[in-house]
Amino acid sequence: MQHFLRKTVAVFESLGDRSLDSFERLGRSTLFLVRVFKSIPFVFLRPWLLIQQLYSVGVLTIVIVLVAGTFVGMVLGLQGYNILVRFNSESSLGTMVGLTLVRELGPVVTALLFAGRAGSALTAELGLMKTTEQFSALEMMAVDPFKRVIAPRFLAGFLSMPMLAAIFSAVGIYGGYYVGVYLLGVDDGAYWAQMQKSVDFHEDFMNGVWKTVVFGFVATWIALFEGYDSVPTSEGIGRATTQSVVNASLAVLGLNFILTALMLETS
Amino acid sequence: MKSPLVEITKLSFNRGSRIIFNNVNLDIERGKITAIMGPSGTGKTTLLKLISAQLEPTVGSIMVDGQNIHGLDQEELFEMRKRMGMLFQSGALLTDLDVFDNVAYPLREHTRLDERMIRYLVLIKLHAVGLRGAAQLMPSELSGGMLRRVALARAIVLDPMMILYDEPFSGQDPISMGVLMKLIKTMNDNLGLTSIIVSHDVNEVSAIADYIYIISDGQIMDQGTPAELEETASEWAKQFLKGLPDGPVHFHYPALDYAIDLFEIS
Numbered sequence: 001m002q003h004f005l006r007k008t009v010a011v012f013e014s015l016g017d018r019s020l021d022s023f024e025r026l027g028r029s030t031l032f033l034v035r036v037f038k039s040i041p042f043v044f045l046r047p048w049l050l051i052q053q054l055y056s057v058g059v060l061t062i063v064i065v066l067v068a069g070t071f072v073g074m075v076l077g078l079q080g081y082n083i084l085v086r087f088n089s090e091s092s093l094g095t096m097v098g099l100t101l102v103r104e105l106g107p108v109v110t111a112l113l114f115a116g117r118a119g120s121a122l123t124a125e126l127g128l129m130k131t132t133e134q135f136s137a138l139e140m141m142a143v144d145p146f147k148r149v150i151a152p153r154f155l156a157g158f159l160s161m162p163m164l165a166a167i168f169s170a171v172g173i174y175g176g177y178y179v180g181v182y183l184l185g186v187d188d189g190a191y192w193a194q195m196q197k198s199v200d201f202h203e204d205f206m207n208g209v210w211k212t213v214v215f216g217f218v219a220t221w222i223a224l225f226e227g228y229d230s231v232p233t234s235e236g237i238g239r240a241t242t243q244s245v246v247n248a249s250l251a252v253l254g255l256n257f258i259l260t261a262l263m264l265e266t267s
Numbered sequence: 268m269k270s271p272l273v274e275i276t277k278l279s280f281n282r283g284s285r286i287i288f289n290n291v292n293l294d295i296e297r298g299k300i301t302a303i304m305g306p307s308g309t310g311k312t313t314l315l316k317l318i319s320a321q322l323e324p325t326v327g328s329i330m331v332d333g334q335n336i337h338g339l340d341q342e343e344l345f346e347m348r349k350r351m352g353m354l355f356q357s358g359a360l361l362t363d364l365d366v367f368d369n370v371a372y373p374l375r376e377h378t379r380l381d382e383r384m385i386r387y388l389v390l391i392k393l394h395a396v397g398l399r400g401a402a403q404l405m406p407s408e409l410s411g412g413m414l415r416r417v418a419l420a421r422a423i424v425l426d427p428m429m430i431l432y433d434e435p436f437s438g439q440d441p442i443s444m445g446v447l448m449k450l451i452k453t454m455n456d457n458l459g460l461t462s463i464i465v466s467h468d469v470n471e472v473s474a475i476a477d478y479i480y481i482i483s484d485g486q487i488m489d490q491g492t493p494a495e496l497e498e499t500a501s502e503w504a505k506q507f508l509k510g511l512p513d514g515p516v517h518f519h520y521p522a523l524d525y526a527i528d529l530f531e532i533s
Contacts, residue, residue, distance in 0.1 A: 128362075137359035140319060140352075141373045141421075142345035 029225045039151035049152040057118045058160030062167060064117050065110060069168035072109060073175025076100055081184045093186050094195035097176035102199060102208045106169035108256050111215035114161055115248035119223035122153055123244035126227025127237035154220050161216025162209055207263045214255055219248040272297045272429060272461045273318055278327035280317060287313055289485040300455050300462040302476035309483045311465040315431045319353060320344055349377060352422030352430040358414035360406040367402040370421045392420040396450060412443025419450060429461040436468040448475050469508050481507060
């Protein structure tokens with residue numbers, strides 16, 4: 001009986017410890033974000049720091065976005081045609097591909113790719129800088145690492161995401177066009193005309209843009225915080241990188257549901 | 268007598284429930300090389316981090332050049348740190364910059380010198396550590412000893428009043444060790460610096476230090492000039508300085524009686 005009680009108490013203790021750890025991390029991540037916000041004005045004084053990061057966070061992610069966008073668009077064309085042709089409405093393929101990409105898949109898949117490629121790279125880079133005492137070295141040189149290292153990366157991630165999502169949607173639409181029009185024989189004019197008629201700038205396009213803004217903010221925040229807060233060992237960097245991708249992906253999927261519900265509610 | 272550059276008074280520092288320092292008093296004289304020695308894990312690096320305000324003491328005060336370093340706001344602390352250099356154990360060079368840019372980094376951040384002047388100053392500092400020819404190499408292309416020499420050039424580029432060395436000799440081959448010893452000594456004497464070296468390399472430190480503190484278990488176990496410590500009466504300090512395997516610090520970690528443990532005799 002006593003053994004059972006001890007075990008039960010231990011379970012609750014461990015649960016309590018984990019909850020306290022989670023709250024503590026949440027607090028630390030919030031303070032981290034506040035320091036990032038305070039450091040952002042400095043980035044505008046040294047714009048080359050931002051340009052360097054826009055290249056490594058944004059430009060280097062374009063290839064993966066182009067390839068993924070093309071294939072997703074092609075699959076949408078294929079699946080969409082096979083569903084629509086049953087109702088003799090294959091001419092609406094452009095509408096389906098356009099709406100699906102602009103409202104949902106463009107922002108969400110780009111954010112997942114961003115978390116996997118740019119987010120993991122940011123986490124690993126910051127983790128390595130911490131392990132090799134580069135943050136401490138900067139502080140000892142009287143340089144604030146938030147201004148010099150973290151804020152430019154945050155801004156670059158935040159600005160890159162909407163542009164990457166736009167590229168993803170654009171190539172996806174062409175992927176769908178290639179499969180639908182060239183391979184399956186959907187009318188060229190109908191594909192574009194239906195899309196133009198049905199995709200609304202405010203209701204559809206801008207909703208997608210708002211999602212990318214939120215996803216870019218959250219994915220970059222998580223990636224940078226995980227790297228900055230990592231345990232300074234090789235194992236710690238590995239764990240932080242995994243956590244960064246998992247947490248950012250789950251946050252994007254969860255937020256996508258909430259944002260979609262809010263947008264449908266207000267439309 | 269000149270006032271000490273660093274005055275540590277009644278310093279206590281805990282990590283969770285573990286006591287790292289307990290009521291430590293310690294002075295660092297201006298213009299001298301002071302060594303902080305002790306076994307691994309006794310908090311030598313922690314002491315450097317406390318002196319440079321990377322960590323806050325639990326109790327006590329640390330005065331650096333007459334100012335309570337933990338009472339400064341960030342701007343004042345950064346002003347103070349411009350007058351301090353620190354050589355990290357790993358070198359801590361910025362891995363995305365080459366040797367030249369690493370050394371130039373503090374100058375570009377804190378001065379408005381033109382590039383010609385920056386080049387001039389960087390090459391002088393690199394020449395002083397013997398690495399002018401390695402200016403265009405990346406940190407990944409340097410050996411451990413070269414990394415520390417570049418880090419030393421970077422630490423002195425703003426002409427600080429004090430340099431903190433964290434285990435400068437660990438993992439170095441005899442030649443690199445000799446080079447680093449010579450550099451630390453000549454830099455200190457020629458540039459009028461104050462140097463604090465944290466290390467457990469007894470012979471190397473004794474050869475260049477003016478004064479040595481030996482710390483363990485959160486306290487100063489012994490102190491004095493290298494010559495005074497050679498004649499120390501403290502058994503603990505003798506064991507540490509001579510590297511004896513047994514003495515006040517036992518060879519065996521506390522355990523049950525050997526026979527009882529082996530045969531599980533209860």
